[in-house]
Each structure stands twice: as structure tokens, then as C-alpha cells.
Amino acid sequence: GIIEVMDEFFSANLAQDVIRGMKENAMRGHFTGGKPPYGFRIEKVKDEHKLRSTLVPETTLAPVAKRAFNMAISGKGIKEIAKGFNNDGIITATGKKWTSTGIHSLLTNEVYTGTLVWGKRSNIQPIRIENAWPAIVDRETFLKVQAILKSRAPKIIHPRRAVSDYLLSGIIKCGVCGKAMSGHSAKSGKFFYYRCSNATKRGPSECPGHWIPKSKIEGFIVDRIRSYILTEENLLELASIVNEEIDASMNSVMERQETLELQISDADSRLEHLYDALEKGSFSSDELAPRIRKLQERKNGLLEKKCEIAVEAQPNFLEMPELKVIQGYVENLSSFLASSSIVEKRGFLKSFVNEIIVVDGMITINYRLPMPPENSEEENIAVLPFIQHGRPYRSRTCDTLIKS
Template sequence: EIIKKFNAEGYKTRAGREWTNTVLYYMLTNETYTGMTVFNGYRYWDSKGGKEQKAIRVEGTHEALVTREQFEKARQVLKERGFTVTHPRAVASDYLLSCILYCGLCNAKMLGTTAKGGQFVYYGCQNYLKKGRQACAAGLVGRDRLEGAVIDTLKDDVLTDANLTELVHLINEEANLSRGTSAKRLGETDTQLKALNGRLDKLYVALETGHVDMADLGPRIKALRAQIETAEARKREISAEETTPLKFGGTQVRRAVEDMRELLSDGTTLERKSRIRGWLSRIEVDTKRGGTVYYKMPPWIQKAMGRPTTGGPGRSVLSIDQIGCVHTSWGLD
């Protein structure tokens, strides 16, 4: 309400900008207004007190605008009723969807935030968190519920036996198509071998006729033999590809599905985040209607999933029932 009133009446910050929750919270937690000067301090108060211990405080350096009691009371209220907005980079170990989660109403990024002294953890629209409901009407979405919905969607839409079996089939098709170029590669290798053997024969002739000493030809003969061996090994590999069947059975498919499902559920945060970002390019959450998950997998993988490969990225829809109810935050409206 304070921010809304300031902005409605045209008040600006010292930098000439509109008021935001961040600016107001900084003022309410800045000890300078109590007549104290802080050295080696931090701009933002840490509710756990970890950062406060490093600061050096000198009281009475200038006139106080508020009493110490008023300051401490305001800070305690913020701690009990307020929220903490956290930049995605600072919560890399806690928020799986940071950097790919966007507000479906205003297209701003959604940030991690906690309320009630850290008892509740949410994702919230950046504009809503910093400027209030007048900037964006979105609410807060429970972190665990939303992340669980996204993971369940990946399991249901991507990590299925049927999808991976079809994926293996497509991989085999791609591999078999690539084998069609084997004849060309074999021909190129044969041509190279013919040229190398011809050069080697000329050196042997020169050696037999006595026109060149062995000391001069030895290194060149050795180098040519090495090139011939390399070309022959490449020829054997190409021939083996032609005759070796590609096999990936149902048991292997099911094991791969189970392993990836287990990783999404029980892997480390870094592993889970890496996998999610490998499959998804963007998640949009409209807190009144649900959400949309956008895939960034190659078209041939989306084909295996039965997703459209033209007209934009493949996507899945999240319902309100999946992401949970929307919460209004404390002190933002």
C-alpha cells in the first residue's frame, strides 16, 4: 500500500525512479536512519544474521530519523510477515526451474521467494514481487507443487517405454540412412590407399636402383606405412559398420526409462536441473489458467513423442490442478 500510494502521488526515489518493494525494504532495514554508520556492512539485511556479524557499527554519527526501537520493530515485522526475493543465480541449488520460468501474464521472469520466515517457498513474477499487483496481477505459486508438476509432465509425456522404443527405432533409421554413405567413404578410402601404395612403390624402386640411400628414404617409407595403416584401419571400421546390426532391446529401453525417471525424482539438484534444461526451453505460468511447458528437443525426438515438429516448439499444458492454488503474498498489495 505504501508503494502504491507513493507511485500514485508521483513520488520518486533518489534515482528518479518509481518505488519498488526492493527500495522500500532497503530503507526499512537500513541502520543509517537510526543515526548509526556501518562500515564493512551489507546493503541488505540478512534475516539469519550471518552477514551482520561482519559489519562494524558506530552509533551517534548523525541525527537519527527513527528510534532504535522503531527500527527493530519494523525489522521484526518484516521477518515475520514479509518475503525474501532471491535472484535465480543465488538459489542455483534450490530452484529447479530458475531461468526458464516466465510469467504468463506479463512475460517477466519468475523468481524464487520465501514467506513467513522461510516456512513457505514459492515462485513469483518479478514484476509482482518488486512492484506489487498494480504491475502484474499474478500471485505466488508453490515451488514444490510446480516443480513436481513439471517433472510429472516430463515423465508422462517423454519418459515412457513407448516413446523411447520409438526413439530407438528412429535412431536406428537415422543410422541406417547414414550407412548409405558408406560406399562413398569406402571408395574415398580405397583411392587414398591406392595413392599411398603407389608412392611407397616408387620409393622402393628408387631404393632398389641405388639412386637414393636408405638413410634418406627410411623416414619417408616409415611415414607412408603409418598413413597406410591408418587408412586400412578406417576401411575396416567402415566395413564393420555395414555388417554390424544395431540392437537395442526392450529390457534396455525400460532400464533407461527407469534410470531417467529415478534421476528426475531423486538425483541431485544439479543433475535434475541439467536434465530439465536439456529437454525444456521455457515454462510459462498463468496463475489463473495454468501453464505451458515448451520443449527444445530436436524435431526427430519430438517426432518420437508424437509432438508437432513444425509451427513452433512442441509443448505440454499444465492445469491449475497440477500447479496448485495461487497464493497472494504478504505486504505486496
């Protein structure tokens, strides 16, 4: 109908106008919007009777950006540069500490040579304008730094492939600083470890960053899940807990359904009034189109939520199985955990485990459901001293502290 056509027209034209305006600004060598890169500030300049934005070096921050390039030229690595900035109390534009990622982004951004690049990440032909604003570093320095970074760059591995090798990715966290632990290799990929990502990015001054052998921690967690969760008693109790949770949530689902019905009815009533006004000529289509579009979007969103809740409202109660069936479940799940792929194992673990926190000789497992018989969602376990201090296969000592 006319309303749908109007909606499409306004949406398409708005998107095209925004892109056209940004492209025109870029072709004229003007800053296209957003926060200015570190070391620059935005300054308004007149161009054909219009005020447009450009970048100029910021008095106090530009020397810091230049210092990063000079440190890279002198042989400092990006981690060392970040550490130096943090030790000197230099913060990022957002008020945070520097990381190796932030330093790398700064050193690889052509904006510091006075070059404007727009459209690089879109399907539009990129626009590149040199000398668009005053440079903080010359092109020769910039190219030298790129060559240095390229020579030091490790072999690139697709993130999904790298992550897939580590069973506890996204689950395991450092108990010292609370950051996620990530996987690392040593000795040309012969040995694998988990380490605090905060310690890796910012150094041991931020977090001790113990090295934990991958095979030991993963084996321990899998054995713990198999012996602690996959038991006949636990599976029966879990089925009972799930049914109780479903029963408690049904009342909430019904209340949400009633609220949505009222909101949808209200949106329909408002739309009907606007359509009547449009047909009677009380208002022009230009005046009513924005309000109609906004109401229609709201109604569509409410209808989507209604469909989602309808699925939730379906009966989901679990029939309590016989003991023999439960025994079969235990055997099948244990076999699955032992022989399935790393992706399947991780999905299985995440269905039961919210997070694993490691600190010193203690592992805390936070479960997604209360675990019988204590019905606790947290388990603290004293483990063998396989947490290591220092980089693997250099000077290190085992942690002899075991909490019990």
C-alpha cells in the same frame, strides 16, 4: 623476469593507492565515491588545498526519504511504503519504481543520520564517522525504525536452502509480466506455492500474481518431461540432432582457432618490438611498462581462449546406440527423475528445459533442443485449473478457463 616483476609492482601499488586514498577520505569524513544515496547530492568542499566530496540533502528528494521513515514509524510496512510511493508517481534515483527491497535498504542505511560508514563489506577495519554531513532523520527516529523492522522480520533462511526446496526455481516465469516466479509457504509452512516475484514485491496492481500449488505444478512438469522427452524415439532423434549441431559448429570452431592464432602472433610481434626498444635504451621502463603489461594481458587472454577452443575441437560425435541400450537409458533416466535429490532433479530439468511460462490455464514449455517428432522448441499445454486467485487459503476462486 623483469616484465613480470614490473607487472606485479604496478598492479599491487595501484590497488594499495586506491584503498589508501578512500580510507583517508573516509577518516576525514568525506564521501568516498560512487552514486549518492537517495535524498542526497554530492558537493565539493575544500580540505587542505584539495577539493573533496561530501553529501548534502537534496531539496526535493530528502523530504521523500524522511517520509519513508515517518511512514515506518506510523506503522506502515515496507511493501505499503513502496506502493504508496509508486501510487504517487515517486521514482527511485535510477528512474524505476520502488520495491520492498529498495525501501528496506533506505530505512536501514545510517547515511540518513549523517553517519559515514566505510569498509563494512571488506576485510578492512570499518571506519565510522558520525555527523559527517547534515542528517535527514535524527538518530532516535532511525533506531525506532530499526526496532520495528527487526520485530517484523521473518525467520532468516539461507538463500541456497530456501531455493533448494523448489524444483522449478530459475525456470518458471509469469506469463503476464515476464518476471520470475518464486516459492512461498502458507499456514506455517504446511502448504507451498509459486507466485510472480513482481506481484510479491510491488503488489497486485503490477501483476495479478496467481498462486500456483507447488506439488501440482512440479508433478505436472516432471510427468510431462518423463512422457514427452524420455522415450526411445526421442532419445534416438536427440542423438541425431546433437550430431548435426556438432557438425555445423566444427567449421565455426576452426575459423575461431585460425583467428586466435593470428591475434596471438600479432601480440608476440608487438611485445618483441617493445622488448627490443627496452634493451636498446630507446625508451625507459616507466614509459614502456604500461604498454607491455597491456599487451601481455591481451596475449594471456587469447591463450586462455585458445585452450578453451581446443577442448571444443575434440571429436564429440555420439555413436548411435542399439534399441536395447536406448530402452535402458529411458528406464534409468525415468528412475533418476523419480528418486534423485531436488538439486539433481533441477539440474536434469535445466539440461532440457530453458523456461516454463505460466499464464491463466496455459503452460508453455520452452525446450533447449528441438523436440521430435515436430522438432519444435516450444510446447503449449492446456492444464487443469490449479491456478488460484487471491492469497492461498483466503477468499479465492479456481480459474475455470482452460485453453485447448
